[in-house]
Amino acid sequence: MMKFDDCMGNKAVVFQSSNPIFSVQTDGSIFAQGEGASLDEPVQFKLTASGPHTHVWETVVQLSLTDLPSPQQNENEVTTEEGKVVERKEKTDVFQAPPPLIMFSGSGLNSSKGLRRQKRDWVIPPINVAENSRGPFPQMLVSIRSDQDQDISIRYSITGVGADQPPNEVFNIDPVLGKMFVTKPLDREHRSSYHLRAHAVDMNGNQVENPIDLYIFVIDMNDNRPEFKNQVYNGSVDEGSKPGTYVMHLSAFDADDNTTANGMVRYRILSQTPHSPIPNMFTINSETGDIVTVAPGLDREKVSQYTIIVQATDMEGNLNFGLSNTATAIITVTDINDNPPMLTSRTFSGEVPENRVDVVVTNLTVIDADQPHSPNWNAIYRIISGDPSGHFTIRTDPVTNDGMVTVVKPVDFEMNRAFMLTVVVSNQAHLASGIQSSLQSTAGVTISVQDVNEPPYFPTNPKHIRFEEGVPAGTSLTTFSASDPDRLQMQQIIRYSKLNDPADWLSINRTNGQIITTAMLNRESVYVKNNIYEATFLATDNGSPAASGTGTLQIYLIDINDNPPVLIPRESQICERMNKNVNGVNITAADADTDPNAGPFVFELPNFPISIRRNWTISRISGDYARLGLRYQIYLEPGVYEVPVIVSDSGNPPLSNRSLIKVKVCPCDENGDCTTLGAVAAAGLGTGAIISILICIIILLSMVLLFVVWIKRREKERQTKQLLIDPEDDVRDNILKYDEEGGGEEDQDYDLSQLQQPDSLEHIISKPPGVRRVDERPIIPESQYPIRPVVPHPGDIGDFIHEGLRAADNDPTAPPYDSLLVFDYEGSGSTAGSVSSLNSSSTGDQDYDYLNDWGPRFKKLADMYGGGDDD
Numbered sequence: 001m002m003k004f005d006d007c008m009g010n011k012a013v014v015f016q017s018s019n020p021i022f023s024v025q026t027d028g029s030i031f032a033q034g035e036g037a038s039l040d041e042p043v044q045f046k047l048t049a050s051g052p053h054t055h056v057w058e059t060v061v062q063l064s065l066t067d068l069p070s071p072q073q074n075e076n077e078v079t080t081e082e083g084k085v086v087e088r089k090e091k092t093d094v095f096q097a098p099p100p101l102i103m104f105s106g107s108g109l110n111s112s113k114g115l116r117r118q119k120r121d122w123v124i125p126p127i128n129v130a131e132n133s134r135g136p137f138p139q140m141l142v143s144i145r146s147d148q149d150q151d152i153s154i155r156y157s158i159t160g161v162g163a164d165q166p167p168n169e170v171f172n173i174d175p176v177l178g179k180m181f182v183t184k185p186l187d188r189e190h191r192s193s194y195h196l197r198a199h200a201v202d203m204n205g206n207q208v209e210n211p212i213d214l215y216i217f218v219i220d221m222n223d224n225r226p227e228f229k230n231q232v233y234n235g236s237v238d239e240g241s242k243p244g245t246y247v248m249h250l251s252a253f254d255a256d257d258n259t260t261a262n263g264m265v266r267y268r269i270l271s272q273t274p275h276s277p278i279p280n281m282f283t284i285n286s287e288t289g290d291i292v293t294v295a296p297g298l299d300r301e302k303v304s305q306y307t308i309i310v311q312a313t314d315m316e317g318n319l320n321f322g323l324s325n326t327a328t329a330i331i332t333v334t335d336i337n338d339n340p341p342m343l344t345s346r347t348f349s350g351e352v353p354e355n356r357v358d359v360v361v362t363n364l365t366v367i368d369a370d371q372p373h374s375p376n377w378n379a380i381y382r383i384i385s386g387d388p389s390g391h392f393t394i395r396t397d398p399v400t401n402d403g404m405v406t407v408v409k410p411v412d413f414e415m416n417r418a419f420m421l422t423v424v425v426s427n428q429a430h431l432a433s434g435i436q437s438s439l440q441s442t443a444g445v446t447i448s449v450q451d452v453n454e455p456p457y458f459p460t461n462p463k464h465i466r467f468e469e470g471v472p473a474g475t476s477l478t479t480f481s482a483s484d485p486d487r488l489q490m491q492q493i494i495r496y497s498k499l500n501d502p503a504d505w506l507s508i509n510r511t512n513g514q515i516i517t518t519a520m521l522n523r524e525s526v527y528v529k530n531n532i533y534e535a536t537f538l539a540t541d542n543g544s545p546a547a548s549g550t551g552t553l554q555i556y557l558i559d560i561n562d563n564p565p566v567l568i569p570r571e572s573q574i575c576e577r578m579n580k581n582v583n584g585v586n587i588t589a590a591d592a593d594t595d596p597n598a599g600p601f602v603f604e605l606p607n608f609p610i611s612i613r614r615n616w617t618i619s620r621i622s623g624d625y626a627r628l629g630l631r632y633q634i635y636l637e638p639g640v641y642e643v644p645v646i647v648s649d650s651g652n653p654p655l656s657n658r659s660l661i662k663v664k665v666c667p668c669d670e671n672g673d674c675t676t677l678g679a680v681a682a683a684g685l686g687t688g689a690i691i692s693i694l695i696c697i698i699i700l701l702s703m704v705l706l707f708v709v710w711i712k713r714r715e716k717e718r719q720t721k722q723l724l725i726d727p728e729d730d731v732r733d734n735i736l737k738y739d740e741e742g743g744g745e746e747d748q749d750y751d752l753s754q755l756q757q758p759d760s761l762e763h764i765i766s767k768p769p770g771v772r773r774v775d776e777r778p779i780i781p782e783s784q785y786p787i788r789p790v791v792p793h794p795g796d797i798g799d800f801i802h803e804g805l806r807a808a809d810n811d812p813t814a815p816p817y818d819s820l821l822v823f824d825y826e827g828s829g830s831t832a833g834s835v836s837s838l839n840s841s842s843t844g845d846q847d848y849d850y851l852n853d854w855g856p857r858f859k860k861l862a863d864m865y866g867g868g869d870d871d
Contacts, residue, residue, distance in 0.1 A: 014318070016261070018128050018219035019045035022063075030061070046130045046219065050321040058130075101143045102198070102212065126215040131188040132223055138172070138181035141216070145178045146200045146209045153203050154178075158214070160196035171196060171216070180214075188218040189255045220257035226265045226312040228252045228327040235291065236332040239300040240432065243293050247282060247331055250289040252312035266317025270309040270326065276302065282331070284310060286317060291329060300333040301369045307331075335371035336432045341379045341401075341425050342367050342440040348423075350405060351448040354413040361447050364394065364403035366425055375429035379403065386421035392447070394423065405445060413451040414485065421445040453543035456482040456494050458551030462534075468558040469523040474516060477506070480553055481513040482539035492541040499550060500536040503527040506553075508537055515553065523557040524592045532556055561597035561651025565589035567659035574630065575668035576638055584629030585663060586621065589647045597651040599624045604646050606658065616643055628661065636665045809855040 015024035023031050024047060043063045102124060127141055146154050156178040162170035171194070173180045180198075194216040200209040228250065235248025256262035266286045272279055277297040284291045291308070308329040315322030343366050350362030370376035381394035381403035391409040396402070403425065411419075424442045431437065458480065465478050484492050496513045498506065505519045523531060533555045540548035572585040591598040600623025605613050615634050619627045628643065630636065641663050648656040666674040848865035851858045 014050045014261075014315075014321070016048045016050070017045055018048075018130055019043070030063075043125075045128060050315075050318075101145065102214075124212055124214065126217050128217050128219050129182055129186055130219040131186045131221050133182075133185050135185070137185075138183045141171075141180050141182055142214075143177070143179050144173065144198050144200075144212075148200075148208055152208070154200050154208060155203065157199045157201070158196045159199065160194065162191075162194045162216075163196055170194070173198070186218045188220045188257065189224060191218065192220075192257075193217050220260055220262050222256055222262040222315060222321075222323060224255040224262075224314075225323040226252035226254045226314055226325045228312065228325060231327055233327060233329045234332070235329060236334050237293065237298065238336050239298045239333045240296075240336060240338060241293055241298055243295055245293045247291040247293060248329060250284070250291065250310055250312075250327060250329060252289070252325060252327070254314050256314060261315045261318075263314060264316045265312050265314050266322075267310055267312050268317070270311050273307045274303060281306065282308060291331070298333050300335045300371070301339065303333060305330060305332050335374060335376050337370055337376035337427055337429045338432045338435050339369040339376075340431055340435065340437050340441055341377075341427055342438055343423075343425060343443045345443060346440075347444050347446070348405075349446040349448075351450055352407050352411060353450045353452050355410045355452065355454060357407050357410055359407045361392070361405040361407060362445065363397075364405065364423060364425070364443065364445070366401055366403065368401065368427070370427070373398075376427055377401065378428040379425050380428055381423055381425050384422050384424055386419055386445075391419070392421065405447070411449050412485075413449045417449050419445075419447040419449070421447065451486075453541070453545065453547050454485045455547035455549040456484050456539040456541050457549045458482045458539065461550075462552035462554050464554050464556065466556045466558060467521065468560055469521050470560055470562060471517060471521055473519050477515040477517060477555065478553070479512060479514045480508065480537055480551060482549060482551065484541055486541075486543065492543055495540050495542075497538045497540070498535070499538045502535070503533070505533070506535050513537075513539070521555070521557055523559050524563060528557060531559070559594045559597055561593055561649065561653070561655055563592035563597075564655040564657035565591040565598070565601055565647045565649045566657060567645055567647050567661060569661070570659070571662045571664075572628075573664035573666060573674055575674070576636055576665050584619075584627040585661070586625055587618075587628050587645065587661065588625050589649075591649050593649070593651065598649055600650055601626075602648040602654075604648075606644050606646055612644065618645070628663070630665075638666050640664050809857075812856060 015028070017024055017030075021032060022043070022045060025031065045061055047059050047061050049058075129141060133139065144156055148154065155175045156173050157175060158171060158173045158180060159165075161167070163172070169183060170186070171180060171182055178200075196214040196216065197211045198214055199207070199211050202208050229252075233248060233250055237245060237247045250267065252265050252267070254263045254265050258264060267284045267289045268286060269280075269282065269284050269291075272281060277299075278295055281293060281295050281298070282291050283294045289310075289312075291310075308331060309326055310329055311324050311326050313319060313322040313324040343364060345365070348362050348364055352359055352361045364381060366379050368377045368379065378398075379396055379401045381396060383392060383394060389409065391407060391411050392405055393408050394403045394405050397404060403423070405421075405423075421444065422442065423445055426437070426441065459482075463478070463480055467475075467477060480496075482494055482496070484494060486492065495510055496508045497510070498508055503519070503525055505517055505521055507516050507518050508514065509516070521533065522528070525533075527533060535553050535555075537551050537553065538548050539551065540546055566589060568588050568590055569585075574585055587603065589599070589601045589603075591601075603618050603620070603626040605616060605618055607613065615631060615636065617629055617631050619629070621627055628645065642660045643663055644658055644660050646656055646658050648654045664674075668674055848862070851862035851865065854862070
């Protein structure tokens with residue numbers, strides 16, 4: 001029995017034991033549950049008392065069997081006054097018992113008296129340790145000893161997770177006394193149990209007992225609040241839902257042990273916003289977190305959304321000492337079609353001009369309280385009476401939901417001056433169950449038809465008539481008149497005009513519409529298609545504004561025999577010798593007329609000249625074809641012959657035509673094909689003429705060949721007279737030509753071609769005879785120029801330049817070459833005086849030794865003028 005008093009009769013105090021085998025009643029009585037309760041060994045567990053204001057008191061209870069089972073009470077009295085807690089503790093005796101002791105089972109060792117100890121198998125109960133203990137630490141949990149510690153020195157140790165394995169040193173043991181301690185607070189949510197093994201060895205490390213298993217369970221404490229996965233949950237429910245309709249689900253997780261009250265979460269609704277129609281429209285299942293409706297009256301048109309604050313509390317929802325958390329549930333009331341559309345008026349009116357389509361006559365306005373732009377709001381309009389011919393339709397404006405009465409079939413003022421329509425409106429979605437349609441969903445629409453000036457029309461359009469072609473100009477064909485549909489207006493005058501007359505064959509009377517020809521009708525004209533000529537006319541009234549209509553006149557032209565046949569083909573060829581009448585030319589005829597004024601045709605040869613019938617013959621093949629050929633055993637020289645043929649058609653009376661066909665008579669091979677020579681011969685040339693033409697062609701080709709050879713040779717001679725200089729030394733572009741003074745009497749004959757740039761250097765290899773330039777590059781090995789280092793030193797650049805200059809000056813292969821230039825001879829003499837008297841001044845000798853310093857290019861000048869003593 002454990003006594004506890006909170007001065008309020010312990011009405012709201014909850015007792016909880018850390019050992020599931022023992023339970024505590026509200027009056028403090030301790031009971032053992034099941035057969036697992038045994039007091040053979042002392043039992044220790046923690047007892048928790050939770051107060052009404054979330055105050056928790058703890059005490060440790062030890063139970064053991066004693067000889068005097070009259071326990072003394074341990075009284076802890078706590079008095080609560082005006083919200084203040086005053087704790088009074090009096091030291092009393094509880095069931096005094098030795099600390100928990102775990103003995104190793106016997107291992108079969110002999111005692112000093114020679115008696116054999118019997119083996120004992122113990123069931124080691126688990127060791128329960130409350131989490132988040134405040135200490136002091138280390139806190140002893142259990143004592144472990146071996147019954148051999150009286151004889152030998154024993155060393156105890158523990159192994160396992162929490163001892164010598166991570167997390168290390170959570171538990172330790174006194175190696176001599178065997179007392180096991182916990183060194184720091186435990187967290188059940190991090191690790192709920194530990195499995196250790198206890199070992200007993202002698203001083204030499206030899207095992208004296210078999211290891212025993214120790215199971216340490218961390219007793220859960222209510223140290224975690226319930227946590228919602230989301231802070232805001234969204235749900236929906238149809239408006240008009242009945243009570244008990246499922247809305248949504250919320251759930252919270254508590255990290256504490258869900259098998260105890262610490263982890264048992266309960267839900268409740270703290271608030272609802274707004275309170276309409278009542279403050280408690282919803283309830284929540286305290287265990288599952290399901291929100292359902294509890295009252296009718298959900299109306300989206302009044303309240304479209306509710307905000308609910310839900311609280312989750314552990315300790316089975318005990319508000320006094322349980323831990324709580326909150327979340328927000330937003331419930332959207334979804335729309336149902338519980339409001340039928342209502343037309344804003346019982347009558348509507350409009351007007352429409354006649355003969356117009358796609359015109360909006362009037363707009364029907366409607367109101368609907370349901371969700372805009374949803375099937376519950378979208379309006380559908382139908383005409384149920386007043387329009388049997390289907391002149392009107394009603395289209396829904398997707399933005400305003402108005403009904404637009406539109407004309408889809410033209411209306412005629414002369415037929416209907418007004419329409420009385422009955423219109424009904426409904427939603428795209430069906431009305432919800434139990435909702436009746438309102439009488440305001442039906443209205444009448446009055447539509448007036450406006451009379452307008454309608455254009456005249458031709459009753460028969462197009463109009464067909466038949467006439468023979470060839471009728472003369474001025475012939476009256478028909479009267480093509482129009483009617484005015486405006487019967488209710490004053491009589492109007494119609495005037496006619498021609499709109500389209502491709503061949504300009506017709507005219508129309510302006511007042512009565514009579515059609516008269518202005519030219520002869522010809523069926524064979526390009527403007528006639530399939531024997532039909534088509535023209536378009538215009539009829540215009542004098543209304544305000546004036547209106548006009550068009551009509552089409554189609555004239556079917558009957559054919560007459562007015563076109564003679566024409567022979568086809570006009571040219572052909574035939575072999576000069578007939579072969580048993582199998583050789584000939586197939587001929588036919590073409591006639592612009594049609595049957596019966598065309599074929600069958602009659603082909604015949606004229607009587608004059610007589611040679612035609614003597615040499616040629618025509619045989620009938622069919623009604624449209626005949627064969628023209630040479631008479632048998634008649635031979636004609638190759639050539640072109642014009643054969644006249646008379647062709648007659650089958651008209652009444654028939655028409656005939658004399659046509660000429662050009663027939664080429666030529667020699668043929670064994671297959672009956674005209675040979676090449678035969679074709680030439682057929683053109684009118686004899687064998688001698690053909691041979692003469694071939695000889696002329698050969699002579700012409702020879703002359704062309706000789707001319708080409710002469711041109712090539714002339715080009716070669718011109719190239720040999722050009723200047724024999726290197727292309728790089730050509731300085732003609734630098735010579736400026738001024739006025740020429742002219743030469744002497746004997747210097748007019750000179751060849752300037754010697755100064756021209758040569759086209760090639762072939763003259764170096766084979767020089768033509770005569771005087772030419774000898775300014776040529778010596779054929780000797782080229783000098784070696786210094787090579788610049790890859791990465792030269794800046795000080796070496798000057799030396800490199802001077803070495804390259806010195807090598808170029810001493811290189812005889814570099815232009816200009818040191819050679820004699822010889823030009824053509826200028827002449828023998830001149831009437832002018834000699835200039836040899838213009839000698840240089842001899843007042844002093846000039847020193848030319850400096851020429852030796854100018855390099856090898858001036859070597860000859862240095863030899864001629866320098867040298868000192870050699871002068």
